[in-house]
Amino acid sequence: MSRLKLEGVTRRFGGLVAVDDVSFEVPAEGVTAVIGPNGAGKTTLFNLISGALPPSAGRILFEGQDITGLPAHKVATAGLVRTFQLVKLFEDLSVLDNVKVGCHLQGRAGLFAALLRPASARREEAAVDARARELLDFAGLSAFADEPASGLPYGRQRMLELARATAAGPRLILLDEPAAGLNTEESAALSRIIRRIADDGTSVLLIEHDMTLVMNTADRVVVVDFGRKIAQGTPAEVRADPAVIAAYLGTGKPSPDPAATQEAAHG
Numbered sequence: 001m002s003r004l005k006l007e008g009v010t011r012r013f014g015g016l017v018a019v020d021d022v023s024f025e026v027p028a029e030g031v032t033a034v035i036g037p038n039g040a041g042k043t044t045l046f047n048l049i050s051g052a053l054p055p056s057a058g059r060i061l062f063e064g065q066d067i068t069g070l071p072a073h074k075v076a077t078a079g080l081v082r083t084f085q086l087v088k089l090f091e092d093l094s095v096l097d098n099v100k101v102g103c104h105l106q107g108r109a110g111l112f113a114a115l116l117r118p119a120s121a122r123r124e125e126a127a128v129d130a131r132a133r134e135l136l137d138f139a140g141l142s143a144f145a146d147e148p149a150s151g152l153p154y155g156r157q158r159m160l161e162l163a164r165a166t167a168a169g170p171r172l173i174l175l176d177e178p179a180a181g182l183n184t185e186e187s188a189a190l191s192r193i194i195r196r197i198a199d200d201g202t203s204v205l206l207i208e209h210d211m212t213l214v215m216n217t218a219d220r221v222v223v224v225d226f227g228r229k230i231a232q233g234t235p236a237e238v239r240a241d242p243a244v245i246a247a248y249l250g251t252g253k254p255s256p257d258p259a260a261t262q263e264a265a266h267g
């Protein structure tokens, strides 16, 4: 069984069809990327999967369970979490506490129940603290544990977001442009972290414009343009696909195939 299955998913905003009859499956293993030019409908697709928006038509199955139209908090507790195109952290909380909040999302007791049941909650709190510190270590953030999240440089804020999103041990994580604004070195570190998340058993669905990251990190790629799926396959297959190359021409964005972009630029 695939971890996620989309069947004819559609979303209209008035007359605009932002996501148009999209179907694909995300296997349990590895990293699946969604690419496409600006405005193609990628973030809207994530909003539909994560429950931020209901689809106008179609079905979304998570581990075989129909989650179509479920509210976001129910989708999250089912084990499907997301990050956002723009960083969203609890800025006034410490770096460590940001990750702890992520742990509590699926914590057995839950944050409020934990406050009401001090004895068992204390044991859980110790486990959460240990897990959160382990995640910070993994994300290279241990040295900043007690600093406010707002004080972190931008690249490290993105890493913290990732650590927080994985804290509850989700079975599927949606990452919306995690490499946006990162330098080459930070992107390479991010790629390693994403691989590791996938190797640890969390299926990853990744929206990304950074083609180096996509080509190096993704096992398979789904390409959308004007809301429609226009291609899917391995990174090598989609970068050679004429429909994909055509979709990227004239957008000012690097094509999945650098050679094609160069040819276009030179004539």
Ligand SMILES: Nc1ncnc2c1ncn2[C@@H]1O[C@H](COP(=O)(O)OP(=O)(O)OP(=O)(O)O)[C@@H](O)[C@H]1O
Pocket (backbone or CB within 6 Å): 013, 016, 018, 036, 037, 038, 039, 040, 041, 042, 043, 044, 045, 085
């Ligand atoms: N809440 C909304 N109301 C109306 N139109 C919307 C809404 N959200 C998105 N759209 C429109 O839907 C289309 C797809 O937008 P979306 O943000 O999904 O694209 P994207 O592929 O994520 O683009 P980018 O790469 O720039 O992030 C765009 O035309 C956008 O203006």
Ligand SMILES: [Mg+2]
Pocket (backbone or CB within 6 Å): 042, 043, 044, 085
């Ligand atoms: Mg987007």
